[in-house]
Structures are given as C-alpha cells and as structure tokens.
Amino acid sequence: MKVVRPIIIVILLAVNIYLLGFAPGRAKEPPRQMDADQVTVMQSPDQTEGMEHPDFKKKEYTLVLPEGTNIALKKKVKASSYADVYTPKKVTDGKATGVSYWEGKPDYPNYLTVDLESIQTFHAIRIALNPMAIWGKRTQTIAVQISDDGENFTTLAGEKQYTFDPDTGNEVQILFDDTQARYVELVFTENSGAGGGQVAEFEIYQK
Amino acid sequence: MEKGKKVMEFAQWFVIFALIIIAVFAGKRLKDRTKEISRMLNYEGSKLVLYEGPKSLQDAKPEDLLSESEKQRNFALLHCTDTKVKVNGYDCYVYDTNVNHNRVWYPDYMPPQSRTPITYFDFEGMAKIEVSVPAMDLKSVKISPLSYHIIPEVDLDSKTVTFTITKPDNYTVIFNDSPERALHIFANTIEKDAPTESTENIKYIGPGEWNIENIILEDNQTLYLAGGAVVHGIINANYAKNIKVEGRGILDGSSFQGWMGKTAYVPLKFDNCDGVTIKDIIVLNSNAWVCSAKSSVNGVIDGIRIISSRPNGDGITLQSCNNYRIENSFVRSWDDSLVLKNYEGSSSHISFENMQLWTDFAQSMEIGYETNKGQAEDVSISDITFRNITVLNNFHKPVISVHNADDAIIKEVTFQNITVENAQMGSGDGDEMPYLIDIHIPKTSNWTSTKERGTIDHIIIDNVKVLSGKFSPSRVEGFDENHKISNVSISNLEILSEKITGFEQGKFQIDPATTENIIIK
Numbered sequence: 002m003k004v005v006r007p008i009i010i011v012i013l014l015a016v017n018i019y020l021l022g023f024a025p026g027r028a029k030e031p032p033r034q035m036d037a038d039q040v041t042v043m044q045s046p047d048q049t050e051g052m053e054h055p056d057f058k059k060k061e062y063t064l065v066l067p068e069g070t071n072i073a074l075k076k077k078v079k080a081s082s083y084a085d086v087y088t089p090k091k092v093t094d095g096k097a098t099g100v101s102y103w104e105g106k107p108d109y110p111n112y113l114t115v116d117l118e119s120i121q122t123f124h125a126i127r128i129a130l131n132p133m134a135i136w137g138k139r140t141q142t143i144a145v146q147i148s149d150d151g152e153n154f155t156t157l158a159g160e161k162q163y164t165f166d167p168d169t170g171n172e173v174q175i176l177f178d179d180t181q182a183r184y185v186e187l188v189f190t191e192n193s194g195a196g197g198g199q200v201a202e203f204e205i206y207q208k
Numbered sequence: 209m210e211k212g213k214k215v216m217e218f219a220q221w222f223v224i225f226a227l228i229i230i231a232v233f234a235g236k237r238l239k240d241r242t243k244e245i246s247r248m249l250n251y252e253g254s255k256l257v258l259y260e261g262p263k264s265l266q267d268a269k270p271e272d273l274l275s276e277s278e279k280q281r282n283f284a285l286l287h288c289t290d291t292k293v294k295v296n297g298y299d300c301y302v303y304d305t306n307v308n309h310n311r312v313w314y315p316d317y318m319p320p321q322s323r324t325p326i327t328y329f330d331f332e333g334m335a336k337i338e339v340s341v342p343a344m345d346l347k348s349v350k351i352s353p354l355s356y357h358i359i360p361e362v363d364l365d366s367k368t369v370t371f372t373i374t375k376p377d378n379y380t381v382i383f384n385d386s387p388e389r390a391l392h393i394f395a396n397t398i399e400k401d402a403p404t405e406s407t408e409n410i411k412y413i414g415p416g417e418w419n420i421e422n423i424i425l426e427d428n429q430t431l432y433l434a435g436g437a438v439v440h441g442i443i444n445a446n447y448a449k450n451i452k453v454e455g456r457g458i459l460d461g462s463s464f465q466g467w468m469g470k471t472a473y474v475p476l477k478f479d480n481c482d483g484v485t486i487k488d489i490i491v492l493n494s495n496a497w498v499c500s501a502k503s504s505v506n507g508v509i510d511g512i513r514i515i516s517s518r519p520n521g522d523g524i525t526l527q528s529c530n531n532y533r534i535e536n537s538f539v540r541s542w543d544d545s546l547v548l549k550n551y552e553g554s555s556s557h558i559s560f561e562n563m564q565l566w567t568d569f570a571q572s573m574e575i576g577y578e579t580n581k582g583q584a585e586d587v588s589i590s591d592i593t594f595r596n597i598t599v600l601n602n603f604h605k606p607v608i609s610v611h612n613a614d615d616a617i618i619k620e621v622t623f624q625n626i627t628v629e630n631a632q633m634g635s636g637d638g639d640e641m642p643y644l645i646d647i648h649i650p651k652t653s654n655w656t657s658t659k660e661r662g663t664i665d666h667i668i669i670d671n672v673k674v675l676s677g678k679f680s681p682s683r684v685e686g687f688d689e690n691h692k693i694s695n696v697s698i699s700n701l702e703i704l705s706e707k708i709t710g711f712e713q714g715k716f717q718i719d720p721a722t723t724e725n726i727i728i729k
Binding site: 006007009010013014016017020021024025028029030031032033034035036039040041042043044045046047048049050051052053054056057085098099100133134135137138139167193194195196 | 217220221223224227228230231234235237238241242245248249250251252254255256257258259260261262263264296297298406411412413414415416417418419420421422423424434435436438439440442444445446447463470471473480552581582
C-alpha cells in the first residue's frame, strides 16, 4: 500500500499536466477565413455593351423576289384542313408575320389551293414562312399542281423536299417557264417542323 | 513515528483529492472549449466559385427601380447597387431583375414592373452570407425556405444580415415581411467537368453579355451557358432528339418587348422533342411564358431558376407531354408557376418534386384549364405528381388547382407534402377564386375548346400545410351528374396550425350533385 498512493499521485499529475498543458493546445480554433486558394473567381471579358457572339453570327441575307407581280394577293384560298386558328385565307393576306399563316392538320396529304379567278399566265411560285428567327429551320415536301376548272389537276412540279431556313428568308421559290392556269395547288406530304403543312404567304408571280 | 505516518498518509490523500478536483475542472473546461470550437464557423474543406457579372451591364439607378411599365422605364437586366452580398468574405455579383407585384390583370399588357436583386455562386462545405442593404429601413428579416430554420444575425444599425448555409439550394431573404426587394440567392453545387469551349456537339457560351436572338438545337446537341454569361435571346428546338441546355448562366429576355398577345419569344421552347434535359440555368425577363414544351416526351428539367414578370409569364408549362421529370427548381412567376395542359394529345407520367415556387399571379400548381384544346378524341391527363413543394408566396388564385374546361379525363393526380409559407389567395382580382384547393369542372371558361366536359377522378391531396397568411376556402365542384369529380382524398391538412379533419372546419365548398366519394381525414 505504501507505493499505491504515490503512483496514483503520479498518474493524476500526468493527467493534469495533459489536461492543462497539452490538450488545450490541440483544440485549435478553425481558420477564420477561407483559404484563398479554395476560392475561384470566374472573370468576365472587357465589354462596354452586349455583343454579338462570334460563334452565332449569321450571314447577311438579301431577299430577291421573283420578277413581276404577285397575282395571288387577296385571292380566295381553300385547304383540305387547317389546325387551330391557322385558316387558309391567311396565305394571301400579304402578311407573313405573327399568327398570319395556314397550317394543315396531320392528315397528309394537305392541299392548299388558290383561285386566281380567271386563267392567268405566271412563271414563279414563292412559298414563304414567317422570316423571324424564332421560326426554326424545317423541311417540307411539296408538289405543285395546276387546273383550269378546280377539279382536274395536272402536275406542274413533282413532289420534292424543300428547306425553309429563317437565315435565308424562310422561303422557297419555284421557277418555271410561263404557264397558264386558274387554280394553283400545293400538295404537302411532310413537314419536319409541324404536324401539317405550313405557309405564311403563297405568292404567284406574273411578269 | 505513527503520527508522522498518519500525517504523510493524510497529505497524500489530500494531494490525490486536490488533483482529482483539478482534473475534473480542467476536463470540463476542455470539453466546453471543444464544444465552443465545434460551434465556430469552420471553413476547412470549403470551396467557393464566384462569377463576375458582365462588365457591360449598367448599374441600377434610383429611376430604374421605379414601379412603372416596361414602356416607361429601363427594363434591362442591371447590376444591382442597393444590395451587396459577400460570401465567405468575398464580393458576390448581384443582378437587378424585374418582378411584378400587381395582383390584377392588365388588358393593355403593361402592368407596372418592380425590381428585385438576385445573386448566385457555387460552393462546397460552408458559405457565410453577408447581405447589406444600406438604404433600406430595415426592421426584420426572414430566410426562406423556413424549413431550414435559419436565424440570421441582423444588425439594424449597419443594415446587415448574416447567416450561414451548408446545403446548396435556393434561398430567399425577405426584408420587413414584404415581397419588395426580396433577395434571391441561388447557391449551387460546384460543377465537375464543366465544358470550357465548343466541341462538335457542345455549343459553349462563356462569360459576358451576348446578343443571340435565337439558338436552335438539333439532335444530340448541348448548349452550355457558363456562369457569368448573360444571353439576350431564346433557345428552342422542334422535332429534335437528345438535346441538353445547362450551365450556371442567365438567359434574359429583357431586350424583347412584351408579347402583348402577339409575338412570344419563349426562352426555352421544345416542341415535338424526345429527350430534352434542361439543367441549372437562370431565366429572367421573358416576354411571355418561360419554359415550355408541347407534344414532347422523356424530358428532365432539373435545378433551373425562373423569374418572370410580364403578362402570361407562366413558369414551367407542358402541353400534351409524356414522361417528364421536373425537380429541384425555383419558379417565381407572374402567371401560373407550374401548369399542365393538353393542346394536342394526352399528358401523362409527369412529376414535379422538390420545387420552390413564388406565385405573384394566378395559380401555383395548375392542371388545366385547356385539357383538349386540339379537340382530339379520348384525351386524358393522368399519373401526375406534385411532391415536396414549398410555396414561398401565393398571392392571387389557388395553390392547388385542377380545372377541366374541356372534355378530357383527368385522373390519378397526387399533391403530397406541400408547404405554403405565405397564403394570400384572393388578392386583387383573384378574389373570384380565393381558394387554397380548387377542383372544378367549369360551366363556362375563357379557355374552353369543346362543348362537352370530361371528368376528374382519383385525386390525392396529402400533407398540405399553410404556415401563415389567410385561412382560405377550398372548392370541389363538378359539371353535372354525368361529368363528376369523384374519389378525392384529402388528408393531413393543416391551416395556420389548425389540423383540418372536416370539410366545414376547412371551409370547403362541395357540390353534392356533381361530386362523389370526397373524403377528408
């Protein structure tokens, strides 16, 4: 028993030396600031105004209309179907923007027929969509037929896939030798941008 | 000798006792100190990414903050000057964007616009956020979502607010219990393997202010909008497959005039697409509705942030879409925040989860009104879930609404774990339908396309809590005995701390002639 108490005293002394001398030093306060190397600041380029982005620049495009006058303007138009409010009469109203366009239902083929009121001579057809950039590029497969009586049609231009791109006017021009007819009909069998055919303006040119 | 021994023994016991006492006190001190240290802000392991705003954005001047229509004042996205934010001691760029505090419809599409500050950064670990509003008459501060229970340190003299976050999420600082000048903080995770340049299939847009009117994505393309970028323009695709829009940057529509019922420049529009993913970007100042898809399938919208202020500025609107997952996003909008409709075919398998909404106008979570605008045969809206949704504010029309104004069948719709922090339904001209929950097949509607009406069947509303604001009524009313609302289960509804177990107690208006099996428990 003589040695027990001194041993206890030594152990307690050692514990106290640890608790008072070493342990507080080990309980370090965390850094009061962030390590600067853990902060990333993404820099912004020197600009004085919003700029056109070099990767998205568009080439300038100048629209050249076919020679002559659009004789389809304000003429009566009928369609085999139309979606929502996109009625056929909108394709000869002279407006290609906003909701002024025809759209067929997805019941191909869609027929869109303009009545020129009498037999006329013409040499070009222009099919236009809204030229604004919010209209994405699309393809439409179209054939052109003509008729004098509105019932018996013959093919003027066979079925072909055309590209409509707002970067190039969002239009297609079909040119041919002078042709005569009263009725001109577009036949749509495909549109990559909508459920049915779409036309904002259906123009027929006479020299 | 015996006496000397006893003295020695006593002295030894005394020393042992004294050492034990000292050790107990030292141990307690050490424990307290360790606790104190553990409570100290610990930046160890923290990382922070800050994004400079474009240098070309103008500083907001007092006249830019006036409540005026977009024609009467500068509507551009600006650099905020009256609200400063520091994160972990570093300055964080603050934008000043447009919001709309009006609760009435403006037929001329020109409501007065207000402004509010927003900021964003990425972090890991801990972020100590210091907000200073030197010009504000600061009285109180609240941090939403309230579920984080963040109690900020507020110094009313120096007009500063300090608080700490450890979880990347969207936080809103509300001053003086007012929606005015609320600060939206979008705290992101740190991106890994983010692109830094364009590749064959990635279109990369870096920091800076860019005018790109329209970006059209084609099959397998990704548009990456880097943090620090502001793009004035729109992004869309039609009939595309496997496309992605992501990044920390801002898509801004302030350079377009309001749509005024004519030309909508929808910032994110993906129609007839298969596999669209939209992640993280911030969308501000749209000229009409914001994030839209029609007849698209297999979509993911994850972590995007939307603030709209102009008429018809619906946040996320899906029409005739199937298999869509929308999650972790923030929507503050001046029209429906989340809305599902049918424009062509049916809608199904759509889930909204972990969303934060602030609905300045119209409804927070809306199905309808147009459920068969395309007048197709046998259309439906089914298997729809809204889960874990926090509505910070809902000012105008119902929070939860199913409106069948056409002849579709609406079935299997679940609203679960919905928290409304501030319910102010019925403000302004929203008084015609000031409901918390509105399940309705209307006799007439501005948005009807069919003569017939459909039905609404199997609606589950579970665990809806209204924390503050009004005790608003609710409505369940079908069309006629053949076009009913049936099998609606409402459970765990709590309004202003009151558990609602009866329809009368919950101020429900239920039409017995046009409904069946409506239960509350």
